[in-house]
Amino acid sequence: ACERAKRTLSSSTEASIEIDALHEGIDFYSKISRARFEELNMDLFRSTLQPVERALNDAKMDKAAIHDVVLVGGSTRIPKIQKMLQDFFGGKQLNLSINPDEAVAYGA
Known part of the structure; x- marks a missing residue:
């Protein structure tokens, strides 16, 4: 799901992350913006x-x-x-x- 979001953010400004039954049968859903993705990964990008x-x-x-x-x-x-x-x-x-x-x- 995260890899798919990373790829989506290469061409879009927002991506959704969906994981069925992540923990104890509870589904996970979130959206991430390209700006937030870049902020979270800036150390990796610099490296x-x-x-x-x-x-x-x-x-x-x-x-x-x-x-x-x-x-x-x-x-x-x-x-x-x-x-x-x-x-x-x-x-x-x-x-x-x-x-x-x-x-x-x-x-x-």
């Missing part, structure tokens, strides 16, 4: 930049030298992560033409 910074440091590259930013993995569909990466790379437009689930197979 996604650490491997990017580390890769640049290890390669002795400046982020200004990056020509194309290709996203890999399903969580890169989250608008907040996209915004943070775009900001990190100085407003550079992200390459969204490659499916994030298939990018590694293409050699990105």
Whole structure:
């Protein structure tokens, strides 16, 4: 249910979470906004930049030298992560033409 809500929030501003018989036969239902989801996960979102910074440091590259930013993995569909990466790379437009689930197979 939570995974489905996360995916829904990538394209909508609100998602519902429904779990039948969560505890002692009691059903659970709640709504979450994209803003609340982002607030709850901000520490995780910030941590996604650490491997990017580390890769640049290890390669002795400046982020200004990056020509194309290709996203890999399903969580890169989250608008907040996209915004943070775009900001990190100085407003550079992200390459969204490659499916994030298939990018590694293409050699990105």
